[in-house]
Amino acid sequence: MPPRRDNDKFIQADSDSDISVDDEDFSKSHKGKGKADVRRKRDVKGKGKAKDTQSYTWEASYTRSWETVQEDEAGSLQSSVDDWMARGRRRRLLEPSTAIRRTIIRHLILLLDLSTSMMDRDMRPTRFDLMLQVVREFVAEWFDQNPLGQIGVVGMRAGIGERIGEMSGNPQEVLKCIADRHKLEPTGEPSLQNSIEMARSSMSHLPTHSSREIIIIFGSLTTCDPGNIHETLDACVKAKIRISVVALAAEMKICRDLCDKTGGQFGVALNEGHFRDLLFELIPPPAQQAVSRGASRATNPSADLMMMGFPTRLPDTSPPSLCVCHSEVKSEGFLCPRCLAKVCDVPTDCDICGLMIVSSPHLARSYHHLFPVRAYDAVLSADEAASNSCHGCFRPFPPPPTGTTTTSEGLSPLGRYRCPDCKNDFCSECDVFVHDVIHCCPGCGQ
Amino acid sequence: MDDARGSHLSVLIDLSPTQWHNSAQGPPRNTYPLPLNSFLSQLLAFLNSHIASKHENTLAVFGAFPGKSVMLYSTIDPTNHDQAIDANSYPPFRLVDSTIVTRITEELEALGEPEEEAPSSLVSALIKALCYVNRVTLPSVSTTNNPADGHDPAILPDPRILVLSVSPDLSTSYIPIMNAIFSAQKLKVTIDVCQIYGPDTIFLQQAAHLTGGSYIFLERRDALLQYLIMSFLSPPSIRKILSVPTQDKVDFRAACFCHKNIVDIGFVCSVCLSIFCQPVPVCSTCRTKFPMKTLQRLNASRPLLSSSTSNASRTSPSTPQARTPTALGADTGASTTNGARSSTAPLGGLPHSGSIGNGTPRAANINGSRPGPEAR
Numbered sequence: 001m002p003p004r005r006d007n008d009k010f011i012q013a014d015s016d017s018d019i020s021v022d023d024e025d026f027s028k029s030h031k032g033k034g035k036a037d038v039r040r041k042r043d044v045k046g047k048g049k050a051k052d053t054q055s056y057t058w059e060a061s062y063t064r065s066w067e068t069v070q071e072d073e074a075g076s077l078q079s080s081v082d083d084w085m086a087r088g089r090r091r092r093l094l095e096p097s098t099a100i101r102r103t104i105i106r107h108l109i110l111l112l113d114l115s116t117s118m119m120d121r122d123m124r125p126t127r128f129d130l131m132l133q134v135v136r137e138f139v140a141e142w143f144d145q146n147p148l149g150q151i152g153v154v155g156m157r158a159g160i161g162e163r164i165g166e167m168s169g170n171p172q173e174v175l176k177c178i179a180d181r182h183k184l185e186p187t188g189e190p191s192l193q194n195s196i197e198m199a200r201s202s203m204s205h206l207p208t209h210s211s212r213e214i215i216i217i218f219g220s221l222t223t224c225d226p227g228n229i230h231e232t233l234d235a236c237v238k239a240k241i242r243i244s245v246v247a248l249a250a251e252m253k254i255c256r257d258l259c260d261k262t263g264g265q266f267g268v269a270l271n272e273g274h275f276r277d278l279l280f281e282l283i284p285p286p287a288q289q290a291v292s293r294g295a296s297r298a299t300n301p302s303a304d305l306m307m308m309g310f311p312t313r314l315p316d317t318s319p320p321s322l323c324v325c326h327s328e329v330k331s332e333g334f335l336c337p338r339c340l341a342k343v344c345d346v347p348t349d350c351d352i353c354g355l356m357i358v359s360s361p362h363l364a365r366s367y368h369h370l371f372p373v374r375a376y377d378a379v380l381s382a383d384e385a386a387s388n389s390c391h392g393c394f395r396p397f398p399p400p401p402t403g404t405t406t407t408s409e410g411l412s413p414l415g416r417y418r419c420p421d422c423k424n425d426f427c428s429e430c431d432v433f434v435h436d437v438i439h440c441c442p443g444c445g446q
Numbered sequence: 447m448d449d450a451r452g453s454h455l456s457v458l459i460d461l462s463p464t465q466w467h468n469s470a471q472g473p474p475r476n477t478y479p480l481p482l483n484s485f486l487s488q489l490l491a492f493l494n495s496h497i498a499s500k501h502e503n504t505l506a507v508f509g510a511f512p513g514k515s516v517m518l519y520s521t522i523d524p525t526n527h528d529q530a531i532d533a534n535s536y537p538p539f540r541l542v543d544s545t546i547v548t549r550i551t552e553e554l555e556a557l558g559e560p561e562e563e564a565p566s567s568l569v570s571a572l573i574k575a576l577c578y579v580n581r582v583t584l585p586s587v588s589t590t591n592n593p594a595d596g597h598d599p600a601i602l603p604d605p606r607i608l609v610l611s612v613s614p615d616l617s618t619s620y621i622p623i624m625n626a627i628f629s630a631q632k633l634k635v636t637i638d639v640c641q642i643y644g645p646d647t648i649f650l651q652q653a654a655h656l657t658g659g660s661y662i663f664l665e666r667r668d669a670l671l672q673y674l675i676m677s678f679l680s681p682p683s684i685r686k687i688l689s690v691p692t693q694d695k696v697d698f699r700a701a702c703f704c705h706k707n708i709v710d711i712g713f714v715c716s717v718c719l720s721i722f723c724q725p726v727p728v729c730s731t732c733r734t735k736f737p738m739k740t741l742q743r744l745n746a747s748r749p750l751l752s753s754s755t756s757n758a759s760r761t762s763p764s765t766p767q768a769r770t771p772t773a774l775g776a777d778t779g780a781s782t783t784n785g786a787r788s789s790t791a792p793l794g795g796l797p798h799s800g801s802i803g804n805g806t807p808r809a810a811n812i813n814g815s816r817p818g819p820e821a822r
Contacts, residue, residue, distance in 0.1 A: 148719075172631075304716045304736060304737065304740055305713050305714070305715060305716070305722075305725060305726070305729075305736040305740050305741065305744060306713065306714045306715075306716055307711065307712075307713055307714075307744060307747075308711070308712055308713070308714045308721075309710060309711045309712075310698045310699045310700050310709070310710050310711070310712065311698050312695060312696065312697050312698065312699075312710075313655070313695065313696040313697075313698060314695060315695055315696075318695070334698075337699075337710035337711050338711060346698075355711070359698040360652075360698050360699060360700030360721075361624065361627070361652060361656055361698070363700065363714065363719045363721065364620075364621070364624035364625075364628075364700065365624075365628060367621050367624060367625070367719070368625055368628075371621060390577075391574075392573070392574055392577035392578075393574070393577040393578045393580065393581035394517045394520065394574075394578065395581055429580065429581060430577050430580075430581075433577060433580045434573075434577070437580075437629045437632055437633075438573055438576060438577075438625055438626060438629045439625045439629075440569075440573055440621075440622045440625040440626065441573075442515075442570055442573040442574045442577060443570070
């Protein structure tokens with residue numbers, strides 16, 4: 001996640017300072033000129049700001065994102081869009097091609113506060129709606145960075161913990177269970193203990209390699225528990241569950257304790273943007289957790305060779321047999337490749353032989369980081385043109401433009417991008433699609 | 447059941463000459479021979495019925511030739527073939543049929559007679575099909591530049607890809623196939639697989655399983671058209687009602703990075719998740735050095751593992767079928783006998799230390815429960 005500029009946050013603050021009024025006039029007078037003008041203007045603006053408001057550095061970080069989009073002579077936004085794409089391409093070229101270190105398997109339970117306090121309107125539109133919106137973004141981003149991870153969702157409402165989504169490694173499934181706003185309508189009091197217990201029990205079967213985490217989004221100032229929550233806390237510490245809390249209202253002692261004792265992070269959201277930032281800080285894999293866990297069994301805690309088994313999945317129609325994890329008669333399940341015992345779900349440790357069982361697609365999800373596609377070169381001159389349609393999607397290339405067009409770096413005037421390895425031409429859509437989604441060149445793919 | 451919208455079907459045809467030659471052989475080799483021409487006539491009937499079932503349905507056909515993949519036909523890019531008016535045929539069907547047959551003939555003739563046939567480039571065709579789906583589902587700017595394109599970008603066809611494969615798994619294509627599967631998931635594309643000839647392919651099985659499609663291993667190959675129409679004609683949205691045959695058994699094995707063997711027990715680097723078929727001191731992908739202790743521990747249990755992995759790789763084509771009865775039979779037995787044994791094994795400890803502890807009983811277990819492939 002790139003650092004986010006939070007425009008909404010600063011609009012109010014800026015509108016009553018006279019500097020911003022000056023600025024607005026300044027930019028209006030220059031509006032609608034070429035790109036070079038824009039760049040110059042930005043420089044001037046930056047300098048002016050630095051001079052005028054040296055004491056207010058927070059004001060300097062504020063840029064008007066909508067002003068960087070400029071219409072071209074014909075009044076179309078196409079040139080801005082192209083420019084934006086070109087910038088994306090260049091950023092890709094700058095990316096390092098080294099492997100990224102990741103925690104192996106993360107398991108996370110999201111505890112969502114669905115009590116009546118979530119209907120407060122101190123955050124727009126309501127705490128509840130904001131939470132759903134931010135959590136959706138969070139889930140998408142989390143799965144992107146933690147390909148082997150799994151997320152389950154538990155809601156706190158009417159004094160009980162309510163399982164909203166089973167632990168799943170598929171972002172679509174997790175998003176689906178928090179998609180329907182009406183099913184999650186907040187009611188009653190929240191119960192921290194009940195829901196933490198529920199989250200803890202659903203993570204009890206997980207393999208020892210994985211991290212177990214709970215993220216609580218808490219809007220209430222009370223909790224309605226059936227027993228002593230400190231016992232639950234001790235149980236979590238024992239189970240090595242890391243609890244992080246993002247509070248929407250104010251700091252509560254018990255929330256702070258939960259985080260401190262389990263090694264999690266605690267934060268109180270000041271506003272909408274800060275809430276998002278706090279939650280997104282929890283996306284990268286926790287570093288110190290991996291060290292403390294690995295130190296006990298290896299000299300080099302961050303790297304180890306692990307033995308893993310890739311199971312066979314039995315269909316629903318196979319003859320039922322007992323599973324080793326619950327001793328229930330079931331048709332579906334996974335067979336451990338070493339001892340052929342049947343387990344209900346992967347990833348897990350085999351109960352019989354202790355082999356770590358993962359499905360290979362889980363591992364494969366992160367391989368595109370290891371073997372990235374080389375960036376395509378923009379084809380600049382027309383005489384190089386070989387084929388008349390894109391090698392990926394077979395879209396015919398547009399005819400070469402007549403006259404001189406101003407092009408920025410990394411952008412082909414012909415709309416052709418050539419793979420340096422297989423020398424095939426691709427259209428810009430395929431270029432973006434191949435590098436961002438497929439991670440595999442259609443021409444070089446065997 | 448989306449009323450007004452059609453569905454998009456991309457068909458991938460594996461056109462490996464060797465495999466099709468083998469497929470056409472008579473009874474001693476195949477009980478039900480299926481030559482390419484009879485396959486094509488059945489396929490064209492299927493394609494025509496896809497077009498006929500709804501006016502909005504779109505179609506794209508890709509061919510995977512040895513070392514090359516091409517688009518044979520697409521509804522969006524009309525090929526201006528000179529059509530002789532034939533009173534006995536419906537023009538759209540005729541257009542599809544003649545285009546596909548002509549293109550296949552052209553490509554096969556262009557192949558010539560290479561000494562060694564390159565493996566069929568099914569993955570490249572799959573990636574191109576995904577690019578194409580990306581193009582039709584994305585209301586892009588460039589469609590406005592293309593006046594010949596009569597397609598309305600607002601219509602989002604329910605996309606699916608049907609792979610008609612005749613080749614065995616190619617372990618070098620593991621990573622591209624996996625990447626293609628994940629992008630298909632992102633695009634919400636269903637991948638259906640029909641293995642017409644040759645052994646089960648575990649990568650395509652995984653593709654169908656992970657994208658919610660169906661994988662069918664053709665037993666009666668003379669009844670291809672019936673299989674196609676019964677299982678693959680209906681769009682994914684109404685398959686739940688029709689109860690289309692789903693997957694039998696999915697094999698989640700992977701190919702190792704070092705020898706491209708297909709392994710069921712692998713050694714995985716914790717930094718980059720590369721898979722190796724034997725313990726290595728340094729990860730070949732990310733250059734991470736592994737601690738000696740781990741290596742010694744893993745090497746201690748190595749002899750038995752190497753035998754099991756080589757075993758699996760050698761019998762890999764037939765293993766999925768061969769293991770089915772033995773695995774199921776041995777399953778309950780193994781779990782009960784091992785249940786008693788597991789009480790002696792350290793429970794709740796680190797899995798690695800546990801796995802050294804009961805190394806010998808496990809060896810007995812593997813040998814005992816895996817006579818299937820060997821006996822066959």
